[in-house]
Amino acid sequence: MKVVIIGAVAAGPKAASRLKRLVPDADITLVDQDELISYGGCGIPYFVGGDVSDEKELRSTSFHMVRDPYFFQEAKGVTTRIKTRAVSIDRKERLVHVEDVITGEKDALSYDKLVLATGSRPNILPIPGRDLKGVYAISDLHKAVAIKNDLAAGRVRSAVIIGGGAIGIEMAEGLADLWGVDTTIVEFMPQILPRIIGPDMAAMVQEHLKERGVKVHTQEAAKEFVGGGDGRVERVVTNRREIAADLVVMAAGVRPRSELARDAGLLVSPQGAIIVNQHMQTSDPDIYAAGDCVEINHLVTGRKFFAPLGSLANRQGRIVADNLAGIPSVFPGCVGSFIMKVFDVCVGSTGISLETALSEGFDAVEAKCVQSDRAHFFPTQALLFLNMVVDKRSRRVLGLQGLGKMGDGLLARINAACGLIERRASVDDFSTLELAYAPPFSTAVDVLNAVSNVADNLVSDRLKTVSxxxxxxxxxxxxxxxxxxxxxxxxxxxxxxxxxxxxxxxxxxxxxxxxxxxxxxxxxxxxxxxxxxxxxxxxxxxxxxxxxxxxxxxxxxxxxxxxxxxxxxx
Incomplete structure (x- = not known):
């Protein structure tokens, strides 16, 4: 079996490595237009912020081997062609036409099965001055290295982050915390982390950023990046103010890379993501797709959506490999779980927020609970804030959001909730959920049980609240x-x-x-x-x-x- 995989960051390498274990004699070729492959893109803000000292750590295994072409060839048995761009797909002849990005030399790779793991690209805002020096969009590891070089060279005293989503906030923390850069976040929506957490919890995160020296301007749009005589950005002009900036990072989301699939006649959604079934097959049964370039099922709303996460890309890559090896496997979808660090706190969610639930037609309410993350008498206890979104008619839990002290306490509750929400669990299922207990880890009535009890009182009209x-x-x-x-x-x-x-x-x-x-x-x-x-x-x-x-x-x-x-x- 001859398999060509286009894209070698997350889903592609996972599919190649898994398939080679299942079918050792498979002829597998990984193709990527970059020279840096198989890296942890979600770790880029932590590389810029200094938690990760060397970019090679993002490309290394847990046993400290760099995942480069040599590694894939010798350790995995997978041929890897870097600096090679896939130009087009000839489905009739089963050929992928490629070209060397350095020399322009053209070639064609034949395949029995083809895997598209083309990933996503950042949204580049159509703002005057976007081509100035010091204006970046986090598209790959090269941009992260360039930003860190600017910081290390002392060229950055002030920075503006365009976008108050997860990447924007993580970048802001890295700039302000390690480098002492005067950092400002500009977010177009009324709150940071829009449609992920509710406005009250977002306001808590914003207040914590303010305490740590990061300024946040919501409901504000960047209009122009203004440079100096050296061609480097000097300030950002918004609809409300001007902000000094030696560095601008556009973190306004990403969109799937699906042009190759569209040009080959494969079905692509109106939002630009490759359409796949639960086996990760495209509209051509001999072509699979996985990772940031595909749309998947949302297990709460039932709609298709785009979820660019490395964790999902790896799971999907494994599903692709199983099906290529003749092991029927499905990826049913996900509920969109998320967690992130913000200085001394962490914030996370799973399922959908109240805003999303109402827009999707649910008769939804939001129950709020705050409680110690472990026994109140235990010396390291800290408060954990939870919001539970519930459909009043069915009592089905639609989502959970939380904020707490940086650590694993919130992660444990989000993960437990994720498993139940994707199985359409009710408030009662959460209320009676068995959770491990000892005073150093939780309370006798865990905060996850407690918030579901609050939700029960709310949907039963026993509890009346003020917003x-x-x-x-x-x-x-x-x-x-x-x-x-x-x-x-x-x-x-x-x-x-x-x-x-x-x-x-x-x-x-x-x-x-x-x-x-x-x-x-x-x-x-x-x-x-x-x-x-x-x-x-x-x-x-x-x-x-x-x-x-x-x-x-x-x-x-x-x-x-x-x-x-x-x-x-x-």
Whole structure:
């Protein structure tokens, strides 16, 4: 069997190596237009930021062999042609026409089976000045090396990142943390990490970036990159301001490389991704595709979508190899799991956000819970904030987002939720989910169980909440709700300061006094119940409802408000 694989970064090498193990006598050729192959592209921000000291580490195995043509030929038995561009595919003759990118010499490779792993390319914004020195889009390892060389040469004092997605934020952290660069993120959408996490959690991430010296401007668009006499960028002009910049990184997303497939007559989606079935076959059964160039099924929405992740590319590459070897295998799709580091915290999600759920027609609500990631009495405990998105009618869990201290605590909950969400689990499945327990690792009622219990109360109409955004607007005087009054259930010493600061709006009555003293509460008010996390507030709400008093619980309590940078709380 003669197999040609176009693309040698993630899916391609995985398919080649797996297939060679399954069919040792297969004749496999990897083709890539670059000289640097089989590297961890998701590690580029950490190379720029110094966590990874040498770019070779991104191209090396765990046993420190560089994945280059020699490695694939001698260790894997796979022929590799670098600096070779695939120009066209002749499906009738089963030929891939290629050319040497240095000499222009042309050749043709015959195949029995063909694999397209052509990946994605960054979106280059059509902005004047995009060709100036110091303006980059992270398209490959070469650009990362160039950025790091600029930094090491002392040419960068200030930087602007265009795009507040994962790559943009990771790049911003690397520039500000290791290199001490004055860094600004410009994001066109109303929040960073749009459609991945909710606005409240995004505001927490933004506040943490601000604390670490990274400025963030949302709902703002770059209009022009302005250079100096040496042809190097000096500033970025947006629709609101001018920002000094010796370095600009365009991190405005990526799009699939599908031109080769389209020109060969293969089916490509309106969004530009190669259409494949669950066996990763294209519309030509002898041609497979995998990685960032394909569209896949979203297991929550049921729609096709584009998910450029190295983890998925490797899984798909294995599926391709299995099918080529005669082992029927399918890639059913995914729910879009994600996690990232942001200085001292991490943020992650799986499934869909509330915004996406509503746009997809779900009757969705969002339950919020904050709780210690391990026993509250354990010295290393830290708060973990979770949002659970649930369809009210079916009680199906649609998504989970979280933010917590940098570590593995959030990752464990996201991964557990991912496995359940892709199987269409309900709130009740999450509530009764068995999780390993010991005080150094979790609480007896884990935060993942706890947020599902909050969701159960919410969809069952036992819990009534106020949105954090509405509460913040009220406290900051941007909206007026004359019938609202904050009822602070914390210890009197904790509550006294805010009660004195906001007379007539904020009153203190500790949690243990409500049952005995509730008749002293002013009549005709809707009480916004305040505690640190929301647990005492919900229990108080249950009691107040029984005596005919209206109330709303503030989700996440003051633990959440404190992380939003509320000036009135200080």
């Amino acid at each position: 954090i955004q509405d509460f913040m607007a009220w406290m900051e005087g941007r909206t007026d709700h004359p019938d609202w009054m904050a009822l602070d259930l914390r210890h009197p010493k904790e509550a006294a300061l805010l009660a004195e600061r906001f007379p007539g709006r904020w009153i203190a009555m500790s949690y243990d006094k409500v049952r005995g003293d509730y008749q002293a509460l002013p009549r005709g008010k809707t009480f916004i119940l305040i505690c640190n996390a929301g647990t005492r507030s919900y229990e108080t709400q249950c009691f107040l409802r029984s005596v005919g008093i209206d109330s709303l619980v503030l989700p996440w309590g003051l633990n959440g408000i404190a992380r939003l940078g509320a000036k009135w709380l200080i």
